[in-house]
Amino acid sequence: MGSSHAATYPRFLWQLFKLGFEGTWRFYAWMTVLTAVALVGANAWAHQVVEGMGLTGMSDHVSWGLYIANFTFGVGLAAGAVMMVIPAYLYDDHEMHSVVLIGEMLAIAAISLCLAFVLADLGRPDRFWHLLPGLGRFNWPISMLTWDVIVLNGYLLLNLHITGYLLYMRFLGRKPAKRWYLPFVFLSIFWAVSIHTVTAFLYSGLGGRPFWNSALLAPRFIASAFITGPAFVILLLQVVRRYSDFHIGDGPLRTLASVLRVTVLLNLFMLGSELFTAFYTGGAHATAAKYLFFGSHGKHGLVPWIWSAVAFNVASALLLHLPASRTSKLVLNVACALAFVGVWIEKGMGLIVPGFVPSTLHELVEYAPSLTEWRVTAGIWALCLMILTVSIKVALPVLSGRLGLQGTAPARSPAHPNPTRAIPPTEPAERSAAPVAE
Amino acid sequence: MTKVNRRVALKVVGTTLGAGAFAQAMAPLREWARDLSLDEFLQRHYRELDKEEMERVLRRLEEETAAEYGRDVHIRDVRPMEDVQFGYALNLSVCIGCRRCAEACHEENNHDRATNNSYIRVLEMDQGSFDLEQGNATYDHEVPAPGKYYLPVQCQQCDNPPCVDVCPVQATWKESDGIVVVDYNWCIGCRYCEAACPYHARRFNWHKPELAPEDINPDQAYLSNRIRPAGVVEKCTFCLHRTREGRLPACLEACPTGARVFGNLLDPDSEIRWVLENKRVFVLKEELGTRPRFFYFFDE
Ligand code: SF4
Numbered sequence: 001m002g003s004s005h006a007a008t009y010p011r012f013l014w015q016l017f018k019l020g021f022e023g024t025w026r027f028y029a030w031m032t033v034l035t036a037v038a039l040v041g042a043n044a045w046a047h048q049v050v051e052g053m054g055l056t057g058m059s060d061h062v063s064w065g066l067y068i069a070n071f072t073f074g075v076g077l078a079a080g081a082v083m084m085v086i087p088a089y090l091y092d093d094h095e096m097h098s099v100v101l102i103g104e105m106l107a108i109a110a111i112s113l114c115l116a117f118v119l120a121d122l123g124r125p126d127r128f129w130h131l132l133p134g135l136g137r138f139n140w141p142i143s144m145l146t147w148d149v150i151v152l153n154g155y156l157l158l159n160l161h162i163t164g165y166l167l168y169m170r171f172l173g174r175k176p177a178k179r180w181y182l183p184f185v186f187l188s189i190f191w192a193v194s195i196h197t198v199t200a201f202l203y204s205g206l207g208g209r210p211f212w213n214s215a216l217l218a219p220r221f222i223a224s225a226f227i228t229g230p231a232f233v234i235l236l237l238q239v240v241r242r243y244s245d246f247h248i249g250d251g252p253l254r255t256l257a258s259v260l261r262v263t264v265l266l267n268l269f270m271l272g273s274e275l276f277t278a279f280y281t282g283g284a285h286a287t288a289a290k291y292l293f294f295g296s297h298g299k300h301g302l303v304p305w306i307w308s309a310v311a312f313n314v315a316s317a318l319l320l321h322l323p324a325s326r327t328s329k330l331v332l333n334v335a336c337a338l339a340f341v342g343v344w345i346e347k348g349m350g351l352i353v354p355g356f357v358p359s360t361l362h363e364l365v366e367y368a369p370s371l372t373e374w375r376v377t378a379g380i381w382a383l384c385l386m387i388l389t390v391s392i393k394v395a396l397p398v399l400s401g402r403l404g405l406q407g408t409a410p411a412r413s414p415a416h417p418n419p420t421r422a423i424p425p426t427e428p429a430e431r432s433a434a435p436v437a438e
Numbered sequence: 439m440t441k442v443n444r445r446v447a448l449k450v451v452g453t454t455l456g457a458g459a460f461a462q463a464m465a466p467l468r469e470w471a472r473d474l475s476l477d478e479f480l481q482r483h484y485r486e487l488d489k490e491e492m493e494r495v496l497r498r499l500e501e502e503t504a505a506e507y508g509r510d511v512h513i514r515d516v517r518p519m520e521d522v523q524f525g526y527a528l529n530l531s532v533c534i535g536c537r538r539c540a541e542a543c544h545e546e547n548n549h550d551r552a553t554n555n556s557y558i559r560v561l562e563m564d565q566g567s568f569d570l571e572q573g574n575a576t577y578d579h580e581v582p583a584p585g586k587y588y589l590p591v592q593c594q595q596c597d598n599p600p601c602v603d604v605c606p607v608q609a610t611w612k613e614s615d616g617i618v619v620v621d622y623n624w625c626i627g628c629r630y631c632e633a634a635c636p637y638h639a640r641r642f643n644w645h646k647p648e649l650a651p652e653d654i655n656p657d658q659a660y661l662s663n664r665i666r667p668a669g670v671v672e673k674c675t676f677c678l679h680r681t682r683e684g685r686l687p688a689c690l691e692a693c694p695t696g697a698r699v700f701g702n703l704l705d706p707d708s709e710i711r712w713v714l715e716n717k718r719v720f721v722l723k724e725e726l727g728t729r730p731r732f733f734y735f736f737d738e
């Protein structure tokens with residue numbers, strides 16, 4: 001038994017590896033573009049390491065910028081991607097099962113993105129090993145950042161295990177043993193919540209930064225994770241459907257859109273509550289919000305950003321509540337894209353940066369990302385998309401049963417036994433929304 | 439058959455090109471890696487170094503300074519004294535906002551000349567208000583200006599320092615005499631402490647510091663004023679290379695009005711104790727629970 005795995009597992013990996021280099025011209029073109037962007041980013045990062053972080057737009061006043069903003073957003077994306085597990089397993093929605101794996105692969109790519117952004121933000125990446133438990137000096141449990149290191153890497157391993165195991169079983173043509181993945185799936189739901197909660201605590205735990213020092217930060221992070229994850233997956237599933245022969249029904253799209261309908265409103269509601277508290281009370285809590293939304297002392301750097309974010313989020317909420325969003329893919333897709341970008345701005349230029357403006361001594365120093373930062377950022381996103389593309393690409397033939405130990409299996413797979421068993425559009429909305437609303 | 443071969447050839451070419459492009463993109467790192475010595479890379483945390491290892495590290499740092507900055511310096515490892523808790527107080531009634539303290543800090547601590555860095559920021563405040571929001575740290579006119587008073591702010595050496603709590607690698611900690619220090623050779627440059635400090639006391643080395651040989655203060659300590667590497671955080675250390683040997687901080691000596699009082703909080707005869715017992719002192723942002731060891735007071 002053991003020895004047979006020792007033989008087939010490497011074969012499984014080798015097959016996947018080979019598959020990663022096979023593809024249509026579209027695949028090659030897409031990967032070439034991504035590689036080029038990633039290389040530009042790598043080069044910009046190399047310069048940053050050599051010449052110093054001064055190449056970024058950050059300063060002692062605004063000491064975190066685009067990198068940490070993207071890191072925060074990426075954690076949300078990773079957490080949100082796995083939320084699809086909830087309808088699939090908790091409510092035994094079978095049609096979701098096959099797309100859950102895609103969500104988990106998105107989580108893997110997103111966590112890689114987060115880790116890359118943390119690395120890009122370090123002034124001394126050569127001392128990375130100081131962070132390794134055992135080798136360095138890990139300031140656990142006091143430092144929230146050490147918690148983040150633990151939960152993010154744990155989450156990465158968890159998702160690697162689940163996807164790896166399920167794919168391998170499919171490859172062998174065997175039924176996966178529940179005890180080898182179900183406990184991990186449930187664990188990953190809690191874990192998904194934990195990664196974004198801990199990330200929120202990074203900021204909300206700082207008493208000297210009134211803009212972040214709010215108990216609502218963690219719930220807001222979770223709500224926005226439930227936006228970015230489903231929004232991205234809705235778009236991703238359609239891409240997969242379009243460019244592969246892997247069958248994905250409309251059911252999962254509808255389920256995810258229902259989740260989205262609730263979370264966009266929830267997110268706006270919480271943003272509104274924060275703003276009410278800030279502006280009605282005034283004082284230290286309001287100065288950053290005032291600068292963010294209206295500018296102060298003649299400085300308006302973040303005003304266009306935040307109003308675009310608000311506009312995007314509101315527009316997406318409106319679109320999602322139009323009846324057309326249920327019938328027209330275009331409306332749905334535009335709403336998803338708006339929500340995705342809206343949250344991206346809100347979490348970054350709308351949350352990380354204003355935490356530093358005004359500074360703790362109330363100096364108003366503005367921040368704008370430098371070209372180096374934009375390059376590195378684009379490069380890391382390209383890297384993340386490469387990971388995502390390749391992993392989905394190699395997983396699909398296994399999932400649909402075309403790649404297996406026996407070589408060629410029938411294309412129709414047990415992953416989607418009955419595509420016609422679509423879920424009625426309205427009913428699952430309440431079901432999947434329930435865990436969100438709490 | 440030929441089609442398959444062409445595919446394989448294309449893949450090989452593509453992979454080679456990709457690898458070559460990657461090497462090219464990362465080329466700047468090669469020089470940087472050459473400058474990074476293995477000893478430096480593998481150096482342990484300050485508190486894990488025994489006497490001998492510390493000696494070797496200090497000599498290596500001196501050599502590096504000589505090679506990179508063209509100046510022979512002496513770097514010591516100055517440890518805390520027994521039964522000493524340092525405290526600092528500042529008389530806001532006499533401070534005139536001349537920023538001599540900030541300049542003295544700049545020179546004493548081998549700060550980057552290009553950015554005119556200093557651990558001290560002086561805020562110009564409106565008479566009759568303690569609202570930091572109305573303060574101005576970039577004033578540029580004759581002092582003292584009418585209707586204004588001046589509030590110099592530097593590291594408050596918090597007894598409950600948030601900057602220490604957040605550091606993921608324990609690169610910053612509170613010493614037994616109350617001074618919060620950074621191991622510049624252990625800090626990974628994440629700047630979490632900079633976000634956590636409520637007093638804007640920390641600085642990051644965005645570039646390698648620029649110093650002419652003649653500007654360098656050669657009297658240096660590992661935990662305080664030695665020239666910092668790029669990419670790490672630094673902060674005020676109450677001039678521990680001076681104060682732990684019985685001297686006064688450079689900022690105090692430079693102050694023309696005698697606004698600054700420094701000393702051992704455990705010594706009942708010290709001036710700092712007299713101030714704490716006889717003046718109505720206060721600390722900045724007391725509500726945050728950081729318990730600063732830096733006190734302010736006005737003359738009655
Ligand atoms: S003032 Fe800032 S840097 Fe100094 S000990 Fe307090 S928190 Fe740390």
Ligand code: SF4
Pocket residue numbers: 604605606607608609610620624625626627628629630631632670671
């Ligand atoms: S910048 Fe350095 S000292 Fe500050 S928290 Fe990060 S590792 Fe610790």
